[in-house]
Amino acid sequence: MEVERDTVSLGEFEFECGRSIPELEVAYEAYGEFTGDNAVLVCHALTGSAHVAGRHPDDQTDGQARAWWDDIVGPGKAVDTREYYVLCANVPGSCYGTTGPESTNPETGEPYGTDFPAVTVTDWTEAQRRLLDELGIPHLHAVVGGSVGGMNVIEWAKQHPDHVERIAPIAAAARLDVQCLAMDAIARRAITTDDDWQRGDYYGDGPKPTDGLALARQIGHVMYLSKASMEQKFGRRAAGRDAARSFPTDPAAGFFPYRDVESYLDYNAESFVERFDANSYLYLTRAMDNYDLAAGFESDEDALAAFDGEALVMSFTADWHFTASQAEELAEALRGADVAAAHHLVESDHGHDAFLVEPESVGPPLSDFLADGVEGTAVTDTDEPPEDDDPSFAPVHTSLFSD
Structure with missing residues (x-):
């Protein structure tokens, strides 16, 4: 599989906090061929990178010896690079090629360190939108991502509802809980x-x-x-x-x-x-901690009201980081905004990491959703909203530390 790996300068960038830097560089990888309506943006998790699939000569030098979602993205896989043009961009504030605290401040010649502006999930989304503009991609077939990358996905439906047809937040939620x-x-x-x-x-x-x-x-x-x-x-x-x-x-x-x-x-x-x-x-x-879907709106439903595409929310029964009940709340918010939405709940003992280590569970519903939306044959919806105190769904949070 041929991989396009590059870094694009977006020029001056103003962050949501109100501060600017003179130049934001964004590292990205792309796979497949763009045909005008087949672009899929993949949003990485907290410490991930743009290296979502395939192999590259620099893999051993950038710390990414193995692509983080190679079981899902590639020829013949769930996100099929023979059919879709797949992109993943490293987010601002990270350390895998996109400008962040360890990058050199051109005004001082020294690393930014903690003088780097505070970043938000909204900033990540805006940087991705500007990158796509630079690459000549006006519209996305889908945005997909797990964990805080799933929050990034949700923000696309909130900030750029007319620019994406389908969203798939996986092992994610509208906000973190207090624990x-x-x-x-x-x-x-x-x-x-x-x-x-x-x-x-x-x-x-x-x-x-x-x-x-x-x-x-x-x-x-x-x-x-x-x-x-x-x-x-x-x-x-x-x-x-x-x-x-x-x-x-x-x-x-x-x-x-x-x-x-x-x-x-x-x-x-x-x-x-x-x-x-x-x-x-x-x-x-x-x-990640700061993210709140409802910020600036009356409710989650109001924040999603402008999005008229389709959504697949995926969760895992033993995930106590982003619980199944939180995923159902997100799905209900989407339905309340008149979005065609399904919540696919996976029975799994793996916890939050399930979205990375269970391609056999994640792949089929994701593949069918990208192809056919919520009517995809492998896409299932929960019959009953899961309860946090029901051990058959998400374990009670404190159980990880108790006897």
Whole structure:
């Protein structure tokens, strides 16, 4: 599959916060051939990149050894690049080619650091719209994305309702609940209390806040898993003999086992800090936490009133980050705005990560929705709105931490 990888300058860009930067560069990848009405925009999740599918000679140098949705996007796959022209753009504030905190401020010659303007999901959407204008793509067949990328999808229906025919927010919601807000706040504090963070001015040859970023990533990673999936994958097992502890420990630690789940979290954190920027993590989680579909409107329904396309909302039963009941609330808001909408609920133990690791569950309904809308044969709608306290749907949030 041929991949088009490039970076486009959008010139001066004003953010929703009111501040501007002299030049916003946006990194993107595109797959397939544009025929005028077949463009599909894919929105990546929190720490994702434009590298959604395929392989590229630079894969090993940009930290993206494997495309993050390669099981879904490609020839003959759910988002078929033989039929659709598929684009994915890295969002402002990230660190994978698009201008963000670690980028050089042309006015000072130094990295922006925390002088970079605050970014929002609305800013991401506007940057994508301007990128599409630069590429000569006036209209989208569909916008698809998972997690905070799903919020990005919803914002397209709110901000540019006449520019897209179909939206598919997956494992997403109209806003985060308070428990997720709290955990994101703790993750950010892990970074900002690391002595090496230096108030965001850590670029150069000196130490970087790797310990803080590693802890933030571990908190996030636990949020993406379910209680059932953690039990199945790790249990209470001790790690193998060769496993080495990554963090300083208390004197009593030698008496107790270094558990498999600890080793797993440490390993993933170590690989993450090698490829991601701590300031970007702060900026992107703030954007996710701040998002509220109803902002500027009386309700979610009012925010979606101008969109007259179709919508597929997809959720997963064990996802407590964005619950099935939150997805149903979003679907109801779409229906209340007279949008043809289906809520496809997937029985899964994988938690929030299910949208990444279960292509056999995500692919068929997504493929049919892109082809035939909500009438697609694999698209199903929930018969009953799920309840948060019903264990057959989304687990009670605190259950992840209780006995």
